[in-house]
Amino acid sequence: MDNEIFIRLSIFFFAFVALALLERLIPRRSKENNKGIRWRTNWSFIIIDSFFLRLLAFAIPLLAIGAAADAKTSEIGIFNLLKWPVGIEFVLSILILDFAIWIQHLITHKIPFLWRVHQVHHSDPEFDVSTAIRFHPIEIVLSMLFKVGLVYLLGPAVLAVLAFEILLNASAMFNHANIKISPKLERMLRFLIVTPDMHRIHHSIDRKEHDSNYGFALSIWDKIFGTYKAEPYRGHQKMEVGLKWQNDKPTKFWWSLWLPFINR
Numbered sequence: 001m002d003n004e005i006f007i008r009l010s011i012f013f014f015a016f017v018a019l020a021l022l023e024r025l026i027p028r029r030s031k032e033n034n035k036g037i038r039w040r041t042n043w044s045f046i047i048i049d050s051f052f053l054r055l056l057a058f059a060i061p062l063l064a065i066g067a068a069a070d071a072k073t074s075e076i077g078i079f080n081l082l083k084w085p086v087g088i089e090f091v092l093s094i095l096i097l098d099f100a101i102w103i104q105h106l107i108t109h110k111i112p113f114l115w116r117v118h119q120v121h122h123s124d125p126e127f128d129v130s131t132a133i134r135f136h137p138i139e140i141v142l143s144m145l146f147k148v149g150l151v152y153l154l155g156p157a158v159l160a161v162l163a164f165e166i167l168l169n170a171s172a173m174f175n176h177a178n179i180k181i182s183p184k185l186e187r188m189l190r191f192l193i194v195t196p197d198m199h200r201i202h203h204s205i206d207r208k209e210h211d212s213n214y215g216f217a218l219s220i221w222d223k224i225f226g227t228y229k230a231e232p233y234r235g236h237q238k239m240e241v242g243l244k245w246q247n248d249k250p251t252k253f254w255w256s257l258w259l260p261f262i263n264r
Contacts, residue, residue: 077155093156171217175199
C-alpha cells in the first residue's frame with residue numbers, strides 16, 4: 001500500500017495529540033513537575049527508534065506490511081494455504097497477532113537480557129501517553145523481526161496487518177494515557193480492551209503487579225491465562241510506577257539509552 005506510512009503517521013499524531021489534550025482536561029493522577037524533560041526523553045526514543053527501523057528496512061526491505069504483501073504474492077503462510085474467506089482470515093489475523101504480542105511481552109519479563117532492554121520502558125517515573133513511545137531501539141528492532149517472522153508464518157492479508165499495526169499503536173497510546181474514565185465505562189471497556197487503569201498496574205514498582213496485565217490491545221489474554229490483576233494494592237492514586245531502584249535519572253535520555261548495559 002503506497003500510502004501506508006501516511007495513514008499510520010496521521011493516525012498516530014491525531015491519537016497522541018487527542019490523548020495529550022484529554023490528559024490536561026481530565027487527568028487520572030496528579031500533575032508532575034518535570035514533564036518537559038521527561039517528554040523530551042520519550043520523544044527522543046521514538047526518533048532514534050524510527051531511525052533504526054529505517055536502517056533495518058534497508059537490510060530487510062520487507063518489514064511487517066511489506067512481508068504480508070510478499071507472503072501473498074509468493075503464497076507463503078498458513079492462510080495462503082487454507083484459502084479461508086477474507087472476513088474470517090481478517091479477524092483471525094488480528095486475534096493471532098495480538099496474542100503473539102502478548103506472548104512477546106510476557107517473554108520480555110521472563111528472559112533476563114530481554115528484561116534489561118524492556119525495563120527502559122518501565123523506568124519511566126510517570127505514566128502517560130508519552131510512555132507509550134518510550135522503547136529502547138534494541139527492543140523495537142527485535143519486535144519488528146518477530147512480527148516479520150510471524151507474518152511470513154501466517155500469510156495474513158496486507159490490510160489485516162495494517163489494521164493490526166494501527167490498532168497496536170493506538171491501543172498503546174490509549175492504555176498509557178493519564179486520563180480519568182468513569183468506573184462504569186472502565187468496566188465496560190475492560191471487558192474486551194486494555195484500559196489505562198488496567199495497564200498502569202503493569203507499570204507498578206511492585207514486582208507482583210508489573211508481572212501482570214501484559215495485554216496491549218485485547219484484555220482477554222490476561223484473563224484466560226491467569227495474569228490479570230484488577231486493582232493495585234495501594235490504589236491508583238497512591239501506587240508508584242517505574243522501577244524500585246531508580247531516581248530521576250530515567251528522565252535523562254542518554255542514561256535511559258544506556259540502561260540495559262548498567263549492572264544492577
